[in-house]
Amino acid sequence: MNTHRPLLTFRQLLRLEDLAGYELTSGEANVDREVRDVVVARAGVDLPSDAVVVAPYRRGAGYEAELLLRKADTSGVVAVVLVGAGRLMLSTRRLAENLRMPLLTLADGDPLHVAWRLSRHVHEPEWLGAELVSGMLHRLRAPLSRLSDLITVVETELNATAAIVNTEGSVVAGVLPETELPATIFNRPVAERIDHADGHLLCVPVFVDNLRRPELWLLAQVPVSHQWWLEASSQALSAAALAVASWTLRQRLAGERDARDRSALLAELVDAAPSLSPRLAERAVQAGWRLDGWHVGIHIRMAGDAGAVVRATPRVRAALHENGLDGPLVEHADGWASWITEDHEPPSASHRAFTAKMREALSGLASDVDVVAGIGRPYAGPAGIVTSLKEAREACLFAGTGRRRHRVEHVDELGVRRVLADWYHAEAFRAYARTLLAPLLDSGEEQLLETLRTYLELESSASSAAAALRIHRNTVAYRINRIEQLLAMNLAAPDNRLVLQLACRVLQGVDDTMPPAR
């Protein structure tokens, strides 16, 4: 026997699968003694000191446990393991407590088998080490479909609690161990081990793209273990880290491929609208896109390269999902296109709520995803997707720019109205408008300005203006004639009509002259 080999302690044995489901009745304080041997108790045979004694618990003969505990105590035994134990009587528990003897009970099993397994670990600790590594490799031979599967593999193979965290320490999968992580742990890209009273925390870096800077860390909290088991556990964990890296790369590849497919499909849709081939319609359905109904287009633009767009896709999708915006998300060169489909035409007032949801979604994204968005009007059918997206793209051009600097812009609030709004607010034009219309204002005939405004708003139609003002058509014609005289302007000239209409609107006040919102 190699005398340099450190001996196992009883506490280290407790982690073994062979003792799974054990109950430690007493002697918690004495579990750190080293174990030299494992024996099965036999009547009339002396017990070796520094050994773990395994004995059957015979039904109806619980007193035997008390005799054994006494004998174990005088022989200097490390711990007593009772196999097949039912309810222990109070005297047995108290005796073990008084003797401070670790008394372990196992509900079922074969004492000989338990003793044999424990004995093998005690005499050959490297055996479990080899088992840990080969067990892990065996479990990892099939590719992972989910990260949680890897967590399960690590937890069962290493008898650990495991987690995958990013370099900021946020959990990606699993549950973070209760042990506090030193802040410096992520600074050096090498595997670390942190020892504490209840066990050891193993930390292994996961390298994905960058070979010097790990993107993720695989953490495993293992029970108190023999040093050889720890080394083996670290190696097994490194193998698991490779599996994590390969999973991450596979996800990225798949993400980029899917992104390409989606982009191509949308491009074809745009080209084909409004008439879709059955084949294209089928592919859209396969992609989970709904073509009928009413669509509201969303265009999201992001600062950064195309790779960054694909990597950020899951986070953008999650942010939209959290705000109830579940539509297709299609990557393009500088961001994403998306659309929300509803069965019926959305009410005209809903666009404000929609815009607010979108703002909420974008503000929920981390600061490193720098995005702005535009929203189109609702349109029906496959062609509606294309039209609404086009509007959204135009609205997006204004997002984050201009005086208001909103990150999200709705097309309704942009375009002509915006030009006009800027126009109305120009002081120079207000002064000009007042000068231009001064003859009407000074004439004392208030109805003239009202008539002019109505006439121009209603496409210079005397009949429509008459109906709107509830006066005779000839009266309108007369008043227009009079207005032309007072202003010395000919209303047949388009330029004159335009400048007068703008001047009327400015004087009437901006809000009154807004066209009804859609």
Add this chain to the structure above:
Amino acid sequence: MWELQADDVGALARGAALVGGGGGGSTRAAALVAERALQRSGPLHVVEAGELAPDAHGAALGLVGSVTVFEEKPLSGAEFTTAVRALERYTGIRLDAVLGFEAAGVNALLAVAAAAALELPLVDADGMGRAFPQLDQTVFTLHGLAVSPMVLSGGSGALAVLDGVDGLLGEQLARSAVVTMGGWAMVVFAPQSGADLARYAITGTIRRAIELGRLLGSGTIDAILTRHGGRALFRGRVVDVIRDSHGRFGGGSAVLEHLDGGRYLRVEFQNENLLVLENGEVRACVPDIICLLEADRCVPVTSERLRYGLELDVITLPCAPAWRTPAGLGLVGPRAFGYDVPYAIPRGER
């Protein structure tokens, strides 16, 4: 020779319950039976085994089966005479005296009732000197005396004669017959000569039981220990009881916590209390008599009455010397009851 009066039955019942050592059954109904028999017959002649003529004949008798059923379905009164007359017819031997095979618990009282009913003297001796669960655990078996022909008589009038059997086979046959006969039966063993009884029977056990009963009545355990050589082991409260329904007899374990706290005594029983451990060490074991008494009231407690919260004194009384021989221990020692411990009296204790 001395006389046993109806007035002595109360003391006899208490003492018999004590030497029952947790077993022997509840003596309440049997005490009434014995008392009534004595009232009817007058004082009973009790003879010492040595007073019997060497060629006289005496037979051991008693109840086999369930005492609980016996209490609910008592004697018709004719069982002993029926059994003894059948034995006499079968063997052609007239009995000169009877004795209990077990002068403890119910059977000490039924021996008195039988002697009174048969109008025969009672021999102050028995085959166990305490209570044991099996018919073959007697000194008669130990010394190789014939137990058969033996006669069983049930409450319904059924009679069974078992012949050609040794102690163990007799026990097994009787046990299965009793089930069919309604749960209990009276058994009379083969007649023994006065010489054999004087030589082998455990003597003085009726007188001892009465004396123990009187001492219990005066509430002094110390006097019992001084006069009869016992040991006081423990005084504590029952804090845990487990009953094992799988054994043949009502077995189980009880744990007492000492009134001073911190000490625990474990009692293993199978009808009788058989093994006492403290701190993982044997403090007393069968065949010594292990008695549990309600503290202060000095009332013996049978193992079926053990329950959480009872405050008990635990004492032991020495068994008959015949049981401490290797052969005796082979028949009734701890290993005979499945306890893998040697019979021993702890150092410093008697």
